[in-house]
Every structure is written in structure tokens, then in C-alpha cells.
Amino acid sequence: MPHRSPGLPGPAVDRLHLATGLVLVLSGLLHLLVFAVDGGPWDGPVSWRKPVTFGLSFGVTLITVAWVTSYLRMGRRLRSGLLTVFAADCVVEVGGITLQAWRRVPSHLNMETPFDTAVSMTLAVGGGVLVVLLALFAVSSFRNRPTGPAGMPLAVRSGFAVLLVALASGAAMIARGVVLTRTGHQEAAYHSTAALKPLHGVSLHAVLVLPALAWLLSRTSWSEQVRHRIVAVGVGCYAAAVAAAGVWAVLTY
The missing domain is CATH 1.10.132 (Topoisomerase I; Chain A, domain 4)
Known part of the structure; x- marks a missing residue:
């Protein structure tokens, strides 16, 4: 089964995933600066905390998954395809949460207007996609012993x-x-x-x-x-x- 050397920077698609993750991390840090300037509550459904924590968390998770899956024994095309969908989903999730933060409305579970409902449902569906993709990587790790030190x-x-x-x-x-x-x-x-x-x-x-x-x-x-x-x-x-x-x-x- 095709597999590249684990733990090392891979094809351009891998570098794209890492760069995307870095952009999401930078987005989280940028909104931390926005919070420092604008103020407001840190907790609650409407706060700058959400774009900060979700940007950092999704960015780090994307970078992590792109790296860790290099140790999995799975086809390169399959892995790259799953990672591409995963990266796009991470962008959608952080983008929706950030959009709602700037609109000063809750991002999750918000059914107040048709637009808010559309955003909330998009985030929920995106969460479901994340579950499926990460579960597939988890199954792969147990089906075939990962490589590495x-x-x-x-x-x-x-x-x-x-x-x-x-x-x-x-x-x-x-x-x-x-x-x-x-x-x-x-x-x-x-x-x-x-x-x-x-x-x-x-x-x-x-x-x-x-x-x-x-x-x-x-x-x-x-x-x-x-x-x-x-x-x-x-x-x-x-x-x-x-x-x-x-x-x-x-x-x-």
C-alpha cells in the first residue's frame, strides 16, 4: 500500500493543510487582539472567546491530524482526499463561528432568524462531517499498526x-x-x-x-x-x- 515516510513534510497538498491550519491559528490570535481592544464578556454564547478558541483549536487540530496521519498505513490518495475535506470543514466551522461573533449573535444552536438557523445547521452538519472523517482515521489506526519510532x-x-x-x-x-x-x-x-x-x-x-x-x-x-x-x-x-x-x-x- 502506498505510503510516504512518516513524520516528514509531504506533497504540496500536505503543506497546504499545514498552511491552512496556521491561518486558522493566526485567526484565533487576531481575535484575541480584537478582544483585548474591544473588551466585552469572555464567557457566554456571544463573546470574542469563540473565534479565539475555535480558531486556535481547529488550527492546531488540522495541523496535528495532517502530521499524525502520516504514520497511518493507508493509501496516499485516500489520506489526501480525507484531509482535504477535513481542512475545508475546519475552515467552514471557524468561518461560521467568526462571522456570527462579528454579527454579535450566538453561532451554535441559534434559530432566531432564517440566516442564523442556516449558519447553525451548517455548523452542526460540519461537526457531523468531522466526526465521520476522524472516525475513519481512528479505524485505520487500529486496522493496521501505525509506523514510527x-x-x-x-x-x-x-x-x-x-x-x-x-x-x-x-x-x-x-x-x-x-x-x-x-x-x-x-x-x-x-x-x-x-x-x-x-x-x-x-x-x-x-x-x-x-x-x-x-x-x-x-x-x-x-x-x-x-x-x-x-x-x-x-x-x-x-x-x-x-x-x-x-x-x-x-x-x-
């Missing part, structure tokens, strides 16, 4: 497994909010996601932290056995953090 296969598989928790919690937030919105509890819908946000946030970036740990360890002179054990400990610690966030979600849901 000692500990990297474990890190990649664990990262994608924890990422599935983030996707599930994100879907749960959207589902609960939609139900509240459809039953006439619009304001409650805006605040219904608070309990799941820590779980979603913690589990979202395991796919970066754990492979990055394996990559950093590969730069040391330690034996493969030692490096693999350290990655295993890192996986255990991350799992404990996710479990703690899960307990918090259950207690406060």
Missing part, C-alpha cells in the same frame, strides 16, 4: 481512541442543545454545554500530546523499551485526566 503506534492509537471521546461529548452537547432549542428553551440551550466542555477539551488534543511525546522521546538516546514504557505511562496519565473530566461531566450534567 518506539511508542508511536501506541501513541497514535491511544490519541485517536481518546479523540473519539471528544467527538462523542461534542455530539452530546449539540444533541442536548438542539432538543432544548426545539422545545422552546433557547437560553437554556446556550448554557447546556458547560458540563461537557472540560471533557471535550481535554480529550480533543490527546492525538497531539501523545504522538508528540513519542516523537520527542525518539530524539533521545534511551532504549526503545524505555521509550515505549514512558509513552505507556503518558497514555495512562492522559486516560486518568479524561476519566476525571468524565466524572465531573456526570456530576454536573
Whole structure:
């Protein structure tokens, strides 16, 4: 099965994904500056927090997925195609959230006007696309052992497994909010996601932290056995953090 050298800059399409991710990160940082100048609340459904955090999170996630999937044993064309759709979806998500922030209206679960409903539904559908794409990458990581230095296969598989928790919690937030919105509890819908946000946030970036740990360890002179054990400990610690966030979600849901 065609596969390029893992962990290295690849074809032009890979560089395009990395550049797109960087633009999204810069968008988040730019809106942090806007917040510093314009002020206003940091929390709540209408704030500059959303374009900041979503720009940074989606940008980092896109860069991460573009890098980490280079360790997967899957065809180059399939991987590039999935990454292209993923990158476009990330742009749509951040773009919709940023647009609504400048309009000073909520971006998610907002059914106040036909336009707001269209934006909200686009973001919801985009979230569904993200779930499908990342689930496909996760399945690929478990079907065929990822490549890479000692500990990297474990890190990649664990990262994608924890990422599935983030996707599930994100879907749960959207589902609960939609139900509240459809039953006439619009304001409650805006605040219904608070309990799941820590779980979603913690589990979202395991796919970066754990492979990055394996990559950093590969730069040391330690034996493969030692490096693999350290990655295993890192996986255990991350799992404990996710479990703690899960307990918090259950207690406060």
C-alpha cells in the first residue's frame, strides 16, 4: 500500500493543510487582539472567546491530524482526499463561528432568524462531517499498526481512541442543545454545554500530546523499551485526566 515516510513534510497538498491550519491559528490570535481592544464578556454564547478558541483549536487540530496521519498505513490518495475535506470543514466551522461573533449573535444552536438557523445547521452538519472523517482515521489506526519510532503506534492509537471521546461529548452537547432549542428553551440551550466542555477539551488534543511525546522521546538516546514504557505511562496519565473530566461531566450534567 502506498505510503510516504512518516513524520516528514509531504506533497504540496500536505503543506497546504499545514498552511491552512496556521491561518486558522493566526485567526484565533487576531481575535484575541480584537478582544483585548474591544473588551466585552469572555464567557457566554456571544463573546470574542469563540473565534479565539475555535480558531486556535481547529488550527492546531488540522495541523496535528495532517502530521499524525502520516504514520497511518493507508493509501496516499485516500489520506489526501480525507484531509482535504477535513481542512475545508475546519475552515467552514471557524468561518461560521467568526462571522456570527462579528454579527454579535450566538453561532451554535441559534434559530432566531432564517440566516442564523442556516449558519447553525451548517455548523452542526460540519461537526457531523468531522466526526465521520476522524472516525475513519481512528479505524485505520487500529486496522493496521501505525509506523514510527518506539511508542508511536501506541501513541497514535491511544490519541485517536481518546479523540473519539471528544467527538462523542461534542455530539452530546449539540444533541442536548438542539432538543432544548426545539422545545422552546433557547437560553437554556446556550448554557447546556458547560458540563461537557472540560471533557471535550481535554480529550480533543490527546492525538497531539501523545504522538508528540513519542516523537520527542525518539530524539533521545534511551532504549526503545524505555521509550515505549514512558509513552505507556503518558497514555495512562492522559486516560486518568479524561476519566476525571468524565466524572465531573456526570456530576454536573
